[in-house]
Amino acid sequence: MKQNILKIHPNDNVLVALVDLPVGEVINYDGVTVTTVDPIAAKHKVAINDIKAGDSIYMYGVLVGKAQFDIPSGGVITTKNIKHAANSMSAASKHTDWNKPDVSQFEGRTFNGYHRPDGSVGTANYWLVIPMVFCENRNIEVLQESLIKPLGYGRKKTYETKAQQLIGKIKAGSGVDEILYTEINAGDAASQESKVFPNVDGIKFLNHSGGCGGTRQDAEALCGLLAGYITHPNCAGATVLSLGCQNAQVSILENEIQKRSPGFKKPLYVLDQQTIGKESDMMEQALRKTLAGLIQANEYTRQPAPLSKITIGLECGGSDGFSGISANPAIGYTSDLLVAMGGSVILAEFPELCGVEQNLIDRCIQQEDADRFVNLVRTYAQRAEEAGSGFDMNPSPGNIKDGLITDAIKSAGAAKKGGTSPVVDVLDYPEKVVNPGLNLLCTPGNDVESTTAEVGSGANVVLFTTGLGTPTGNPIVPVVKIATNTNLYNKMSDIIDLNTGTIIEGDETIEQAGARILDYVIQVASGEVEVAAVRHGQDDFIPWKRGVSL
Template identity: 50%
Template sequence: MTIHKTLLVHEQDNIMVALQDLPKGSELPFKAAYIKLVDDVPAKHKFALRDFQIGDPVTMYGILVGKAHQAIRKGERITTENVKHATQTPEIKPDFDYQWTSPKPEKVPTFMGYHRPDGKVGTRNNWLVVPLVFCENRNILAIKKALEPHLGYDQQLTEGLEAMVNMAAQGADASQILAQEVQVAKPQSAVDRPFANVDGVRFLTHHAGCGGTRADARLFCQLLVGYLMNPNVGGATLLSLGCQNAQVSMFREVLEEMAPGFNKPLYIHEQQGSPSEEAFIAEAVKSTVLGLSQINQISRQPASVDQLVIGMECGGSDGFSGISANPVLGKISDKMVAFGGSSILAEFPELNGVEQHLLDRCMDRKDAYRFQHLMMEYGEKARAAGSGFEANPSPGNIKDGLITDAMKSAGAAKKGGGAPISSVLDYTEQVVKKGLNLLFTPGNDVESTTALAGSGATLILFSTGLGTPTGNPATPVIKVSSNSILAKRMPDIIDFNAGGIISGIQSVEESADVLMDHIIRVASGEQLTCSEQLNQDDFIPWRKDLSL
């Protein structure tokens, strides 16, 4: 096996990626000559392939990702001091002339899913317990505390915990307390649960539903309706206080607009119309148990993989994300399009700098204009707040080699593969067209995954180079590591390792084939994701305010 030290991502690039730590003075082959490093270059970072003067363009992935802010010597490390964010100015071409060669699947796979009356197929059969307003968060937790011990889904620190508490109460010193073993009690298997065909009861809390504007409240109702429409959701219990902006009447109006003829079990309770909090919680508990008995009647049946809607997400990205994990997700996206299914690319602040490539791929020119408008409008909002897309990379991103937002975006966009774009959706709009969809979301990981599930994603692929526990209450989140070090260090949150691409033991295509098999197992309920095993149900509604 040949272990490569560097990677030239695109033949037009003038910077190169270090695949391992490279000491100052290293002589590295490039074309017919050698480049001598004038700095130590850590793995995931980049170095100059030529001398740069101030203002010279810096290219990676074949596109502009920055400009030299200082003179840079050949072999010098690329940093936030010597390179600043810069992007190409995009333009919309009058005609769609994008060429793409679709992969030719020999056979369309099947999975075992939940068939809904509207023709959609879910990968899970979940029940949601959700407040219409944050004032009800405490009651959501009270219902959770009452129900969970009897349902078999919860995961608690149990074995050894009582002994540790008693030791502490009796004055044990810190070393004795910290040395006490505490074991995690795993959730029961489906055959041991009272509702074997219900994959989970998800108790959501949030900070939405009141305050802000009426438009915020309506947007939140649209998000909740999107969750109820998701085929992974069998039904829901909603708690209302009664006086909040997100009124039950507003919710029902949005439900009728977005899902006319909605026929899943739905129970809504309003506290200000109840004689007591105790009675209010009791009624919500009873209706939830009734709802569980109703959705327990459905069981998994075979379905073609083209019924899946796969959302693409990245978070805690590193300098390897754009050359390993994200291209693997892109291959999955292209496979889904070839199968006749759907995929979703989101996080618009992380598409800054690759707009031209995405505009060229919009099959409908109206979608191209819509994408351009959403990007420009959000960019203006960021500038009005004294920021901009260039502020998107986090300290962790920068530390691990993502120096500019354009560099980060060029790698992030790889999650969308190369297929034409069938539609551009605003926040909370539903996926209705097969193919690759662009969804307007912020760069914030949890706000974006919340949005993906709210627009119909039945499975989410989440690439990461630094590690994140993010999950979702409605949709399984498969965490894909960009490097093997992370996969070994955090095996309880990483589902799939694409690090073999960096070490040279596996190609992007081979990794995607293995991941596709994993997707089928997760979609069929044969395998829980790490975030599901940890009960990581992250839910953050977005108000469409600035969130890079």
């Protein structure tokens, strides 16, 4: 018989409802009998014992809140009866030993990737076209319009075809009801043309709103992020458009490139509009050089590479009350498997580590990394408070509706993405991953800002868990979308790649799901599987300005 509730940690004083529980439901768990006095929606929490006002609420074995009022045994935990509370940070107590998972089923496995001159290996092969400043966005868009379709990178225009059908009906005299309710179909939408460069997955245009008008620090961070994309193993080379007078100078970009890839050897074409003069002259040069770069990019072909060349970015968005007990711990096990084989993983979203910082501090191999992590978290939290906010304001309305009612509850589940391995490095945005193992990267919890940053730091695959559904992707890296529950997987199957609701239903263990996910990652990294975000052209790219973003 499948269980209808779950106690995550022996020290917890709340249970998680795995299904909707009506009033009067009798729950027997670990020799304790609890009768619900409130209706408990699936994913929400029920008190095991009577909880007095001021008492601590524990989940995952850590403090996640304080009771505002008395909560009876069997009562539901809500935003009205508890408030956010979290454990404070203290000196590191080293716990860097870990039980490495059995990786025998992956021994000898490789993936087929693109080998770059610096020794890195890409999971895809793209050419980039990048503006140094938002003033060049229009020129970037003109290049995009000029190149995408002729080179065979245009996608089926399903919705354009549907729009044309509806417009045709309007011209024929159809009224509101017919337009709203008459069935239409995609018809004979134009299929993608054959690629001129079959070994190049595409040209990606990284428009952004930065480069000037902000702080010098923002401009430097933007140059570091763009350098991370240019030197990324999934990038064969880049065309860069500069106006000339902006804060984000080409010289800063070049320095950041050398920091990440000394002796950088990829083709890089930089065009300065104020130096060249006429827009038409610059655009013709941009077309010529981009096409010349694509000829060079097309020379790369996929070749076998060890799994240690995979760097996984860990992300969650649209989280729900099941995230921390299904998808997040599943990719945490995936992370441990990869680390055990010499690969790298990136755990980011610092506002969503609130309350579990001590665990990560204790897992830092080097004391200086523990100190840096503490400093980054405290500085970030202070900036949020100075802006009239705070980490406690991180949960979104969707999070709260689906059971994540304090930031500490959300964070305790989010941290499960990082598995159990030691922390080998702590990075500030937008620094590059250089050490194999678990890396902590300071980013906001904002899905796109964080995913953008993880890729800029070197992730060549991103695992993105979601309980509510989100289409988030990235221009150059496959973002694997993983559902925390089967209802979501079935409901939004067009944008979700994998399901871990099997864990909730008792059909699969966390370890089994984690191994299944790694097997899928290998297929994605080899180009054998196209994930939904790539299929839909979900090219989300938002650089983080170091102001407050939760």
